[in-house]
Amino acid sequence: MQFGIFTVGDVTTDPTTGETPDDTQRVRSMLRIAQHADQAGLDVFATGEHHNPPFVPSSPTTMLGYLAGVTRNLVLSTSTTLITTNDPVKIAEDYAMLQVISDGRMDLMMGRGNTGPVYPWFGYDIRQGIPLAIEHYALLRRLWEEEVVDWEGRFRTPLQGFTSTPRPLDGVPPFVWHGSIRSPEIAEQAAYYGDGFFHNNIFWPMSHTKRMVEYYRQRYEHYGHGRADQAIVGLGGQVFMRRNSQDAWNEFRPYFDNAPVYGHGPTMEDFTTTTPLTVGSPQQVVDRYASMREHVGDYQRQLFLIDHAGLPLKTVLEQIDMLAEDVVPVLREEMEAKRPAHVPADPPSHAERVARARAEKEEVR
Known part of the structure; x- marks a missing residue:
């Protein structure tokens, strides 16, 4: 099973110091x-991927391209690639x-984005979000899978004899996740293509997440990609840890209370009860996230x-160390001990997808 981190790239004032990083500082801290x-x-x-303040990651492939050169093992991905407001031709080129x-050490997650004003900035209407996601992704698939594409649709100019370059590595497109919080149409899209489904449930109760994942699994099996329990699923979550649980609560509370995405809403006590936000010791994080498989x-x-x-960089690096040392090894062992042999442990790697494509070609011959 894969464990990692995702960022939304928010520029938020640290409520304990009053300091606000500028865009350059925030980008460099993400790297x-x-x-x-x-x-x-x-x-x-x-x-x-965002195109509006207070967020800075407007060009994911630039960031991930740099990281490809300075990291060794990480799978580099997106927690949102805007399939709605980006031209699918540019997505095909950039991610290939x-x-x-x-x-091949990458994949990407398609999303619609939840910021209304962004749509008209790129010439689109948010009320067409679902049709845009469906049409743009269908075109993207063809651009990756076909050498020469003739195409005509509702939302962009037609293509005649178009070849996207570079071609996908080894002739196999990147693995794609479809991220959605509340739209069954996107879960349906993921199932139809046999792609992964990612439910970023950081603001939602597990009862809702369970319904969305169950629907995707049922439709995945319906389309003949495998058994429902073999469908490729990812979840979001958020944690803040200290060795002593009360220290974690005391330290994180001002950040929770003042952050634009949290503050002035439910109390931290209520939020940690109803969503996956877990504030406490590493063992409490293990216990909470080990139970996720009971729901999905x-x-x-x-x-x-x-x-x-607004958490300072030093604190974030400490959180990574605790995840890597105290949480992930235990979670991985517990998850894998209970996983049936026929259920994939990881999303398909590039090497696995290349081998499968070659085997399918041999069968045709």
Whole structure:
């Protein structure tokens, strides 16, 4: 099973010091965080995509391309690639390039984004979010899978005799996740193509997450990609840890109370009860996240949000160390001990997908 971290790249004032990083500092801290995660032995680093303050990761492939050159083992991914407002031709080119640069050590997650004003900035209407996601992804698949594409749709100019370059590494496109919090249409899309489904449930109760994942699993089996329990599932989460549980609560409370994504809503006590946010000791994090499989079944990727809300870089690096040393090894052992032999432990790697594609070609012959 893969464990890693994801970032939304928010620029937030540290409520304990009053200091606010500028955009340059925030980008550089994200790079440092990813490299530290690689050195600590985590499996995945994923970045969001945003085009509005207070967020800075507007160009995920630039960041991930750099990280491909300075990390050794991390799977480099996105926690959102905006399939709605990005041109699918540019997505095809950018991520095939990243695939080549990283030697296949990457994947990506398609998402619609939840910031309304972004849509008109790129010439689209948020009310068309679902149709855009469906049409753009269908085109993206063809651009990766077909050498020459003729295409016409609703939302962009037609293509005639178009070849996207570079071609996918070894002729096999990157593995794709579809991220959605509340839209069954996106879970359906993931199931239809046999792709992964990622439920970033950081603000939602597990009862909702369970319903979304169950629906995806049922439709995955319906489309003939395998048994429902073999579908590729990922979850989001967020934690803050100290050796002593009360120290964690005392230290994280001002960040929770003041952060734009948390503050002025439910209390931290209520939020940790109703969502996966876990504040406490490493053992409490292990206990909470080991129970996730009881709600969604055996799954393949768990990502944690740990660098948000104005937390200083030093603190984030400490959180990575605790994850890598005290949480992930125990979780991995517990999860794998209970996983049936027929259920994949990880999302398919590039090498596995290449081998499968070659085997399918041999069968055709």
